[in-house]
Amino acid sequence: MTTSPIKSVLIVDDSRVAxxxxxxxxxxxxxxxxxxxxxxxxxxxxxxxxxxxxxxxMDYNMPDINGIEAAQQILQYAPRxxxxxxxxxxxxxxxxxxxxxxxxxxxxxxxxxxxxxALAYFDSRS
Numbered sequence: 001m002t003t004s005p006i007k008s009v010l011i012v013d014d015s016r017v018a019x020x021x022x023x024x025x026x027x028x029x030x031x032x033x034x035x036x037x038x039x040x041x042x043x044x045x046x047x048x049x050x051x052x053x054x055x056x057x058m059d060y061n062m063p064d065i066n067g068i069e070a071a072q073q074i075l076q077y078a079p080r081x082x083x084x085x086x087x088x089x090x091x092x093x094x095x096x097x098x099x100x101x102x103x104x105x106x107x108x109x110x111x112x113x114x115x116x117x118a119l120a121y122f123d124s125r126s
Contacts, residue, residue, distance in 0.1 A: 013059040041070030060087035
């Protein structure tokens with residue numbers, strides 16, 4: 001039996017409930033993956049400098065800096081990190097910013113289906 005490699009995911013969201021949901025759904029699919037969390041963009045940037053996760057789910061609307069700005073800084077430091085913007089901000093401009101930056105886009109609410117979309121995006125870029 002072949003096992004999938006252990007990956008690490010940084011969940012960035014100012015909503016504790018969203019972080020818990022994302023964590024629980026990912027771990028139900030990939031129980032051995034390493035999950036860390038950040039409550040805002042600044043904390044996410046600091047964590048990536050220390051931990052360099054394979055994947056990041058990034059909320060857009062957060063205190064301090066938004067998800068696009070945080071993703072830009074993360075990709076400057078860790079360009080191989082694969083990021084999916086996971087947000088309720090579904091405006092065309094937000095989609096365009098994510099596309100220009102080369103990151104995925106998954107709209108909330110957090111559901112198994114939406115997490116599967118993010119995981120499929122991660123797989124497609126790995």
